[in-house]
Amino acid sequence: MTNDIEKVLFSANQIDLAVNKLAVKINEDYKDDKPIVLGLLTGCFIFISDIVRKLNISCQIDFMCVRSYGSGTVSTGSVNITKPMTMSPKGRKIIIMEDIIDSGITLSYVVKYLYEQGAADVKICTLLNKPSRRQVQVDITYSAFDIDNDFVVGYGMDYNNKYRNLPFIGVLKEEIYL
Numbered sequence: 001m002t003n004d005i006e007k008v009l010f011s012a013n014q015i016d017l018a019v020n021k022l023a024v025k026i027n028e029d030y031k032d033d034k035p036i037v038l039g040l041l042t043g044c045f046i047f048i049s050d051i052v053r054k055l056n057i058s059c060q061i062d063f064m065c066v067r068s069y070g071s072g073t074v075s076t077g078s079v080n081i082t083k084p085m086t087m088s089p090k091g092r093k094i095i096i097m098e099d100i101i102d103s104g105i106t107l108s109y110v111v112k113y114l115y116e117q118g119a120a121d122v123k124i125c126t127l128l129n130k131p132s133r134r135q136v137q138v139d140i141t142y143s144a145f146d147i148d149n150d151f152v153v154g155y156g157m158d159y160n161n162k163y164r165n166l167p168f169i170g171v172l173k174e175e176i177y178l
């Protein structure tokens, strides 16, 4: 599987340090709160598991499954909630955990949806951000790394549901897409 990787963008160690920094900020900002930490499946599953173990605040954890991508590398532009969260967002502070923000279409849809459902406050925490690809404006409170246009895999992120289990974040060789 690592033979399919062209280059490593962030090593497991770099990711760990970055996740730590995000957790320090969240612990400070939410020390008097009881937020819901909401993971957007599937891409967030490793990021959220790592970051919540570094949080010392009283939080609850929930997941939502949102689809905006087909099997390829380009957003379809439409968003579906294929699994809603199990808790009620009503009156709650919510921290969305996302693997990567690309067009912003998914996040802007989810944030609007949560406020419509009565959430008191919604903040976004993402591991990666691709600012140059933004189509819809989103306010990101916590972000570890900005990257260029590269399509990345690993640390939860996939191409065709593969490569999620890589411990680092990397770019695939061109030939994999052929």
Ligand code: IMP
Residues within 6 Å of the ligand: 043, 068, 069, 075, 098, 099, 100, 101, 102, 103, 104, 105, 106, 107, 150, 151, 152, 153, 157, 158, 159
């Ligand atoms: P957006 O709606 O275009 O911002 O897309 C967000 C979702 O697309 C993310 O939650 C990822 O699941 C997926 N995605 C965007 N860029 C990448 C990438 O480079 N690698 C893997 N998944 C990506």
Ligand code: MG
Residues within 6 Å of the ligand: 040, 041, 042, 043, 044, 098, 099, 100
């Ligand atoms: Mg995702």
